[in-house]
Amino acid sequence: MINPVFLRTFCTLVETKHFTKTAEQLFITQSAVSQHLRKLENLLDEPLIQKTEKGFVLTPTGEQTYQEAKKVVASLQAFKEKVTTDSEHVGVVKVMSPGSIGLRLYPQLLALQTQFPELIIHYQFAPNNSIVKALQQGDIDIGLVTEHANSSLMNFEEVAQEPLQLVLPSPIENLSLESLRQLGFINHPDGHHHANQLLKANFAEFTHIKDIKENGFSNQIGLILTPVSIGLGFTVLPQSAVASFAEPEKIHIHELTKPSMEPIYLVMQNKKHTAKRLLFVHNKIKTLLKN
Missing domain, CATH: 3.40.190.10 (Periplasmic binding protein-like II)
Incomplete structure (x- = not known):
């Protein structure tokens, strides 16, 4: 399997046309640039560049490798941005509550989804014990219950009566x-x-x-x-x-x-890191119920 780091180094080298500039741009040494190029050539069993008095030119295999490598590097960058971007208004939020609360809340959360179409609301009606169980198992993100359960794994916040x-x-x-x-x-x-x-x-x-x-x-x-x-x-x-x-x-x-x-308790799992969309919907629910 070809290391994507080698492909990124090669693409940068082709675009800068200079080993030193490539090393500076990628925050690696010049010898590392040469090593990545050599390892890529060994994996493909073909030379990728041909040195000249003014620098280097790409071989036919080098040109083809560059065209394909650009796609891979761009795809990996897009993948990284997608999985590391934490937006308040993008993604699925699973909510569960007793029916009486849901009658009030669900239409207002649908209005929120209309405002932010990439914020997908999944809403289920269930009794208190089923909601707590679903939270414990990680099947939902946010629960609303009318009974407080003693659990260090969950945070119960009374938000209305x-x-x-x-x-x-x-x-x-x-x-x-x-x-x-x-x-x-x-x-x-x-x-x-x-x-x-x-x-x-x-x-x-x-x-x-x-x-x-x-x-x-x-x-x-x-x-x-x-x-x-x-x-x-x-x-x-x-x-x-x-x-x-x-x-x-x-x-x-x-x-x-x-x-x-x-009492109406707003419940989430105790976590060090909570997605921004969950906090956004959590705070919106709190405001809606208090009003």
């Missing part, structure tokens, strides 16, 4: 835990987490959502409230998920005595 809402099929006067038991629970990927948080704060006798019968489950954020709207049960969701439901007139948001705010 969102109210949780108790959603019923219709208003209930003097709502009690027994009323909710009779209704039944409509579960979703983060349903237990949300329900436990909100109901514990408001019902002294509440222990765990598992004690209330489950009347349905959906992992599609836009469909979780559909069984609620037809009277099959109640659920607990973040405010943004409730606000996105297509038929709000068919559900009732019950105001509890003690509001419950759900």
Whole structure:
């Protein structure tokens, strides 16, 4: 295999037409220039230059070698620039969040991609535990979760809070835990987490959502409230998920005595070096959620 360093030296020699100038331009010694030329000639088993009183001229093989070597050197330079250039606005960024956050965030990140077409956004909806696992395995770059996990490998930053809402099929006067038991629970990927948080704060006798019968489950954020709207049960969701439901007139948001705010954490792996595009999207997400 031909060493690309020899090709670069040869091309520079042809272009400068001088051994000393070649050495100065490449920051090597003149003897190294001669050595690179000799090794290249030995590999090709052909002379590449013919010395004259004024310097040298290329042999036919030397001329052909120069034409091909130029392409190789240019290609290697382009390769180096491509892999070492770290741009804020170029490359793929993989983001994962619960659906309620994604409903707010994904359209705004698409607007960002429209502004910077070479910044490619991959967005997935998933529950908290799946997001943390994906981050640990390096399958995604940025995660948004509502539960803090103890891990020295990841950095959790609280960037916002969102109210949780108790959603019923219709208003209930003097709502009690027994009323909710009779209704039944409509579960979703983060349903237990949300329900436990909100109901514990408001019902002294509440222990765990598992004690209330489950009347349905959906992992599609836009469909979780559909069984609620037809009277099959109640659920607990973040405010943004409730606000996105297509038929709000068919559900009732019950105001509890003690509001419950759900934290939103922005999570990335702890690394010494983080690509600029990841930091750019990370900071953009932080700004969008804080606003």
